[in-house]
Amino acid sequence: MSYVIEGKTGSWEIVVGLEVHAQVVSKSKLFSGASTTFGAEPNSQVSLVDAAFPGMLPVINKECVAQAVRTGLGLNARINLESRFDRKNYFYADLPQGYQISQFAHPIVGEGTIEIELSNGETRKIGITRLHMEQDAGKLIHDQDPTKSMVDLNRAGVALMEIVSEPDIREPEEAGAYLRKLRQILRYLGTCDGNMEEGSMRADVNVSVRKAGEPFRTRCEIKNVNSIRFVMQAIEVEAARQVEIWENGGEVDQETRLFDAARGETRTMRSKEDAHDYRYFPDPDLLPLVIEQEWVDALKAALPELPDAKRARFQSEYGIPFYDAGVLVAEQAVADFYETVAKGRDGKLAVSWVTGDLFAALNRTGKTIETSPVSAEALGQMLDLIADGTINGKIAKEVFEDMVETGEGPEAIVEKKGLRQVTDTGVIDAAIESVMTKHADKVAEYRSGKDKLFGFFVGQVMKETKGKANPALVNGALKSRLDA
Amino acid sequence: MLTGLTLTEARAGLEARKFSARELAQAHLDAIGRLNKQLNAYITVLPEQDVLAAADAADARYTKGEARLMDGLPVGVKDLFCTKGVKTTAASKMLANFVPPYESSVTARLLDAGSVFLGKTNLDEFAMGSANITSAFGSVLNPWKRQGDDAALVPGGSSGGSAAAVAAGLALAATGTDTGGSIRQPAAFCGIVGLKPTYGRCSRWGTIAFASSLDQAGPMTRSVADAGLMLEAMAGFDEKDSTSSNRPVPEFSKAVGKSVKGLRVGIPAEYRAPGMPEEIAKMWEQGIAWLREAGCEVVDVSLPHTKYGLATYYIIAPAECSSNLARYDGIRFGERKDAASLDGIYERTRAEGFGPEVRNRILMGTYVLSAGYYDAYYLKAQKVRTLIKRDFVQAFEQVDVLLTPTAPSAAFAQGENMDDPVQMYLNDIFTVPASMAGVPALSVPVGLDSKGLPLGLQIIGRHFDEETVLSVGGALEAAAGFAHKPTLHAEAGV
Numbered sequence: 001m002s003y004v005i006e007g008k009t010g011s012w013e014i015v016v017g018l019e020v021h022a023q024v025v026s027k028s029k030l031f032s033g034a035s036t037t038f039g040a041e042p043n044s045q046v047s048l049v050d051a052a053f054p055g056m057l058p059v060i061n062k063e064c065v066a067q068a069v070r071t072g073l074g075l076n077a078r079i080n081l082e083s084r085f086d087r088k089n090y091f092y093a094d095l096p097q098g099y100q101i102s103q104f105a106h107p108i109v110g111e112g113t114i115e116i117e118l119s120n121g122e123t124r125k126i127g128i129t130r131l132h133m134e135q136d137a138g139k140l141i142h143d144q145d146p147t148k149s150m151v152d153l154n155r156a157g158v159a160l161m162e163i164v165s166e167p168d169i170r171e172p173e174e175a176g177a178y179l180r181k182l183r184q185i186l187r188y189l190g191t192c193d194g195n196m197e198e199g200s201m202r203a204d205v206n207v208s209v210r211k212a213g214e215p216f217r218t219r220c221e222i223k224n225v226n227s228i229r230f231v232m233q234a235i236e237v238e239a240a241r242q243v244e245i246w247e248n249g250g251e252v253d254q255e256t257r258l259f260d261a262a263r264g265e266t267r268t269m270r271s272k273e274d275a276h277d278y279r280y281f282p283d284p285d286l287l288p289l290v291i292e293q294e295w296v297d298a299l300k301a302a303l304p305e306l307p308d309a310k311r312a313r314f315q316s317e318y319g320i321p322f323y324d325a326g327v328l329v330a331e332q333a334v335a336d337f338y339e340t341v342a343k344g345r346d347g348k349l350a351v352s353w354v355t356g357d358l359f360a361a362l363n364r365t366g367k368t369i370e371t372s373p374v375s376a377e378a379l380g381q382m383l384d385l386i387a388d389g390t391i392n393g394k395i396a397k398e399v400f401e402d403m404v405e406t407g408e409g410p411e412a413i414v415e416k417k418g419l420r421q422v423t424d425t426g427v428i429d430a431a432i433e434s435v436m437t438k439h440a441d442k443v444a445e446y447r448s449g450k451d452k453l454f455g456f457f458v459g460q461v462m463k464e465t466k467g468k469a470n471p472a473l474v475n476g477a478l479k480s481r482l483d484a
Numbered sequence: 485m486l487t488g489l490t491l492t493e494a495r496a497g498l499e500a501r502k503f504s505a506r507e508l509a510q511a512h513l514d515a516i517g518r519l520n521k522q523l524n525a526y527i528t529v530l531p532e533q534d535v536l537a538a539a540d541a542a543d544a545r546y547t548k549g550e551a552r553l554m555d556g557l558p559v560g561v562k563d564l565f566c567t568k569g570v571k572t573t574a575a576s577k578m579l580a581n582f583v584p585p586y587e588s589s590v591t592a593r594l595l596d597a598g599s600v601f602l603g604k605t606n607l608d609e610f611a612m613g614s615a616n617i618t619s620a621f622g623s624v625l626n627p628w629k630r631q632g633d634d635a636a637l638v639p640g641g642s643s644g645g646s647a648a649a650v651a652a653g654l655a656l657a658a659t660g661t662d663t664g665g666s667i668r669q670p671a672a673f674c675g676i677v678g679l680k681p682t683y684g685r686c687s688r689w690g691t692i693a694f695a696s697s698l699d700q701a702g703p704m705t706r707s708v709a710d711a712g713l714m715l716e717a718m719a720g721f722d723e724k725d726s727t728s729s730n731r732p733v734p735e736f737s738k739a740v741g742k743s744v745k746g747l748r749v750g751i752p753a754e755y756r757a758p759g760m761p762e763e764i765a766k767m768w769e770q771g772i773a774w775l776r777e778a779g780c781e782v783v784d785v786s787l788p789h790t791k792y793g794l795a796t797y798y799i800i801a802p803a804e805c806s807s808n809l810a811r812y813d814g815i816r817f818g819e820r821k822d823a824a825s826l827d828g829i830y831e832r833t834r835a836e837g838f839g840p841e842v843r844n845r846i847l848m849g850t851y852v853l854s855a856g857y858y859d860a861y862y863l864k865a866q867k868v869r870t871l872i873k874r875d876f877v878q879a880f881e882q883v884d885v886l887l888t889p890t891a892p893s894a895a896f897a898q899g900e901n902m903d904d905p906v907q908m909y910l911n912d913i914f915t916v917p918a919s920m921a922g923v924p925a926l927s928v929p930v931g932l933d934s935k936g937l938p939l940g941l942q943i944i945g946r947h948f949d950e951e952t953v954l955s956v957g958g959a960l961e962a963a964a965g966f967a968h969k970p971t972l973h974a975e976a977g978v
Binding site: 047052055059060093096097280284340 | 826
């Protein structure tokens with residue numbers, strides 16, 4: 001185990017499991033027709049069902065079920081053809097029904113796995129325990145009135161997927177890799193936008209520590225951590241806190257804690273004694289959710305290619321290294337961009353342009369792949385100009401910069417600036433004659449055995465032709481003239 | 485007298501233009517004006533001009549020959565059905581001023597069928613009770629009196645206002661809801677017909693929930709045919725209620741009058757409870773004899789888990805109610821009692837907004853769902869419920885319907901059965917099992933006891949076989965020829 005905490009009494013390893021709440025991408029809420037758009041006026045997206053008016057009943061939104069099934073399939077998980085909804089009962093002002101409809105005993109998705117990759121290149125499998133659907137709560141707003149809190153129910157009833165991992169994570173870095181990979185899969189599937197800042201993906205982190213070979217010790221749950229960096233920090237500080245307690249002869253209490261990013265510490269939110277008794281029971285307003293294997297199969301057949309599969313295909317189809325393929329598939333938009341560029345062209349050349357010059361240009365101009373000033377089609381056309389000898393690699397850099405700046409197509413730029421590569425052997429021969437005349441001394445040195453000077457002559461000829469000469473032709477002609 | 489008609493008679497009279505819907509409505513408004521103060525059957529009476537406007541619209545359709553199933557028929561609506569723009573209280577202080585901006589699916593169907601709503605009838609608070617004494621708007625009086633005794637009797641519950649209104653001529657018919665007997669027991673106590681349809685037959689959307697897995701709306705009427713007619717108007721699939729059935733709705737009223745010859749009627753041994761009053765037992769025997777005479781074959785059957793019915797019901801119904809009533813927290817609608825903290829608002833609002841019986845049941849329900857008790861109570865009760873349901877399914881492999889008494893006694897006086905809640909809960913002993921199983925059950929008035937109070941018999945049928953239940957009910961009704969009228973009646977002394 002590479003990550004250990006060295007304490008007074010020896011080495012401690014950490015045990016972490018994550019519960020991720022992922023907001024489902026859907027037009028309407030889990031049990032009502034109200035819209036789910038983020039950022040609308042408070043209480044403008046609330047149906048009578050969401051506000052729990054007397055006699056209102058939930059009706060399941062089939063698209064949300066489909067999204068949960070797609071996600072389950074993307075996590076290589078078992079899909080349960082029969083699942084159930086339960087009520088989780090508690091009182092809070094943002095919970096109109098007085099209960100959250102969730103899936104407690106019979107979730108829609110069972111065991112699955114996620115493969116993560118660490119910075120040292122190792123891969124690990126992290127088990128998924130389950131995925132279930134549930135309703136989100138509303139939001140309390142405390143800064144609108146000096147004495148009152150306001151309730152915004154726009155989010156109340158929006159569908160969430162709670163994705164629970166096994167306690168398989170042993171390092172903060174693994175937790176980060178797990179969350180990034182999960183987010184990547186969700187985004188590929190289009191089932192959650194993975195936007196942690198807007199709260200559409202949030203993590204509860206379960207942390208415990210133990211000596212090697214021990215069974216699990218008491219864990220604490222850190223609620224609602226809203227960035228990957230904070231998850232990793234929270235694990236570190238919480239694990240250190242627990243080690244200190246154990247080593248001082250104390251006992252870690254099972255409790256719910258909060259992570260204070262500003263102070264870099266966790267603190268008690270709810271002790272075990274104050275833990276809610278949620279009084280789960282099957283929601284009598286909803287029938288068991290029964291889905292057909294055929295429907296699951298159809299959803300599976302229509303799934304987009306997922307990152308691991310795409311990475312493997314890029315390696316074999318375009319002959320690019322594992323690492324490069326990983327960089328490309330990290331974001332679906334980049335992978336799509338690359339594939340448009342590489343299709344029917346030199347895949348290796350394409351990856352060097354995309355991850356090299358293009359990424360640099362995006363960085364410099366503050367743009368994203370979606371707003372790239374150079375389209376995938378245009379970059380592809382430029383690679384075609386290289387391939388058919390219209391321009392050489394060096395001129396291509398100049399053309400590309402022009403494309404970034406002006407947004408014009410590569411051919412137009414080549415024409416406008418007269419950058420067409422010189423393949424006329426007469427012009428090249430003339431340039432060679434001129435260089436050899438100017439540098440007769442170097443010619444003599446070369447001919448007396450200093451053949452390293454060959455590169456010098458190539459450079460001079462290219463200079464003479466303003467970089468436009470075809471390097472292969474230059475090489476051939478120079479060789480035969482010098483060696484003659 | 486217009487207030488003494490059945491729905492079927494009134495419908496025929498309107499069709500023949502013997503009287504107008506306006507006259508019919510006016511007669512009922514007058515009757516309500518005379519008797520409601522005493523009976524307290526209505527919590528809210530609709531404004532006269534609204535009632536008459538609805539009646540005029542019905543008359544216009546009759547004139548054009550476009551009359552609908554329930555056109556112009558004045559009915560009462562249990563104040564548990566949300567009615568758009570009309571105060572809906574559930575007989576609770578919590579919702580004393582709640583005006584829903586929506587119409588329940590059942591009342592919307594009744595309005596579509598042309599019904600004229602008279603008002604919202606009283607009930608036990610949130611439909612929890614068997615005597616209509618837990619209403620925040622006062623108890624309902626049973627229009628019947630014991631001979632030689634002026635004691636105020638209860639109408640049964642929870643649909644006591646509906647039962648009293650129909651019995652006393654303050655509505656031709658009324659909607660009820662039945663969770664463990666809330667239609668059938670008050671129907672029996674007030675000498676009218678009450679039908680609890682199969683669970684899922686009528687949409688629950690817009691009806692204030694008590695126990696979601698049991699609640700079912702149904703008609704309370706003066707004849708079995710009326711119950712069929714009104715159910716036809718109320719029933720049907722509703723995509724807004726996931727538990728509503730998409731089976732087609734038959735013409736229920738046509739089931740009445742069909743021959744019952746050869747039908748097999750089961751008599752469940754377990755319903756012969758020890759301590760059953762002699763008069764109830766006698767009435768049951770009489771009912772058996774009538775059905776035999778009508779050509780039915782009477783068969784002894786067993787429903788072995790009957791004895792667990794009541795105990796199971798009083799776990800499941802409170803469990804669901806404890807959760808269903810959590811939404812009454814004073815935050816979004818209903819009465820709010822302010823306090824310094826959120827918990828304080830909940831505590832004050834719910835302590836002051838709910839009456840003692842509702843609080844009792846919320847506490848019981850919270851208890852049986854609590855960690856450490858769930859398995860012993862709720863889970864066990866669910867298992868027993870499955871067995872009870874299986875009892876019925878197995879019995880219906882041998883017989884077409886079951887015949888039992890509706891309630892273990894006739895109407896009792898206000899103040900009786902009140903010191904012991906369990907005694908009160910025993911009222912539902914014969915009605916609860918059919919609720920647990922979700923099967924349809926009908927109460928038909930068949931006679932009077934020695935003190936002149938009505939008694940009812942219950943016919944229980946297969947899931948979604950209300951038609952056979954109505955056929956047998958019709959035969960029983962014809963044989964019994966129950967034509968007695970209560971002491972307090974719109975026609976008396978006019």
